[in-house]
Amino acid sequence: MEKENSPAWLNKLEREELEFMRQFVLCSGSLKSMAKRYDVSYPTIRLRVDRLIQKISDVDQGDDRFIELVKNLALDGEMSYETAKKLISTYRQLERR
Template sequence: MKFPIHCPACDTEMAVVKLSCSSCHTEVSGKFNFPALMRLEPEEQEFVLEFLLNSGSLKEMANKMGKSYPTVRNKLDELIEKLKSF
């Protein structure tokens, strides 16, 4: 399931306003920004996860994805730039 980070009505980035403990029911209210990795699209998050699980080996990722090394490198560079913009 995709976690909504943009408002379905106006497309503005949403914020978390309440956190709660499922054990003791403590609640914390405020305005919390999403962590940078949560702001990525689900397929981008999956790419980052696979990158970590492959110990940062772009060569291994390219083999598993059936894509060329430069294609995978470009994807990583795009994600780095996107994360810097957050």
């Protein structure tokens, strides 16, 4: 697929991320198989998938810097997902006013 015909989210991915996605498909989406293939723990693969999901979501949603910061803090384990969701939800409600 030519770059100009690719979706925006796909163009934002690094070569390593694209290869990770390819391996994920070849492993039939099994995180356990991915952990074996990369010789890392299941939580490590889960974190990598979460970060990839976040990166794709950010492109699709066009999130601003505050929301990106909150999401990254949650992904890095510096705050819970529940807290991040509450902060983002409240922030979006305040933006609508």
